Amino acid sequence: MGAICSCCKAEVIDFDGPVDLYHFYLLRAVGKGAFGKVRVVQHKQTKNLYALKYINKAKCVKMRAVSNIIQERRLLEEIESPFICNLRYAFQDDENLFMVLDLMLGGDLRFHLDRSGNMKEEVVRFYVAELALGLDYLHRLQIVHRDLKPDNVLLDEKGHAHLTDFNIAVHFSHRRPLTSVAGSMAYMAPEVLAKRGYLSTVDWWSLGVMAYELLFGRRPFRGKTNSALTHSILHDRCSFPENVENIVSRECITCIRGLLERDVKKRMGCRNGIEDFKQHPWFASVDWDALETKEATPPFEPDSKRANFDATHELEELLLEDNPLKAKKRDEKRELSSLTPELRQMEEQ
CATH class of the missing domain: 1.10.510.10 (Transferase(Phosphotransferase) domain 1)
Known part of the structure; x- marks a missing residue:
């Protein structure tokens, strides 16, 4: 039998280390806002489903929204309520900021x-x-x-x-x-x-x-x-x-x-x-x-057989995205001093 090419080996994931995008399967796109997009993701170890909100750092700087994004993450870290989409994980790579939130499949x-x-x-x-x-x-x-x-x-x-x-x-x-x-x-x-x-x-x-x-x-x-x-x-x-x-x-x-x-x-x-x-x-x-305690029965139950979100988000992700989301290793050699003040602020805070 021939040797297995090293480039074809599956990525080894350290689930005990810091959380990153390699820990999740990327599933369908379900929404977008002024500052970022939202996809359904599944944790590879626990199999739990979440909503992944991701924000492009360069766009964040261009829209002068750096302080807003940092403030949003810090506020969500304080919150745990049955009537709020709670934050479960937060991390970043060189291009994007990521917030992993409770998944709501019933639509807005x-x-x-x-x-x-x-x-x-x-x-x-x-x-x-x-x-x-x-x-x-x-x-x-x-x-x-x-x-x-x-x-x-x-x-x-x-x-x-x-x-x-x-x-x-x-x-x-x-x-x-x-x-x-x-x-x-x-x-x-x-x-x-x-x-x-x-x-x-x-x-x-x-x-x-x-x-x-x-x-x-x-x-x-x-x-x-x-x-x-x-x-x-x-x-x-x-x-x-x-x-x-x-x-x-x-x-x-x-x-x-x-x-x-x-x-x-x-x-x-x-x-x-x-x-x-x-x-x-x-x-x-x-x-x-x-x-x-959420024991009360809601008077309306979303139809699980129909998509409860705008399907064009999925189409846009497939056809219009010039830089599709995928897990990337961070540039370990990059020094903070080489970054703009806004990008350095996101790295540090």
Whole structure:
């Protein structure tokens, strides 16, 4: 028999050493965002499935997003919640930064809203309750998400809601309120746009905007330009469809009005956190203990036989990617002093 060519030998993986991309099988592409892409991966040793978020370092520098990415990783290291896509591994190679997160196969709420249209009241109530638990957990850690919207809520295969994308999440302090305008404008709270200074109050407003959108298929405040949208958020009355009493209950409307209260001292969630939700009539039927342990049955279960994500992500990965993702050995000879300040910052932090 002929000798086996050394170049054909399988890569020896050290599972006891630092985690790297060689530890995972790369499976299908399922999404992309402003700062990176997402693929399903499987750990070669444990066989567990995860979502791999990877960010090109050069693009990160070009978009001036280095501090955001470092901040996102550090925040995720502090978090462990059943209603958040938790971080499981983080590592880098010479080209990319990698974050391995809990995998959610049920798709995001934007996808389901676009595919199936307006959602039933009991479905939206379930999501609002689970997300309220997740937000209350973050706020107790003094973290504000700042970008709650249907796109950033992922469902697992059973239908439980999870908050994701902590790219602009940040720690807050009561001594020094935040002033930067950050987030997706349509979901921004009035105090963000007015630049008055804000804390975790903004997440409850965004939850109200999202709940309204899931129920009625449109957002409560609209404008054809940024200035018109800003004016609507700051001044317009929150109105409901004419036949709203045939669509949702009165308790549902009072909850949304409570979340979309411009006075933060009166806004639902801002007074007593999760207790505001537990005491509200709209949630009278919710078993909060079962909800917190995920023993409550979700009212909607994603169809496991259909793809719950945009299939074009997979096609783009195959046809348009000029530098397909693959495991690469790091350049051990490269010295940090030879890197730009931004690349050195990513290496060190």
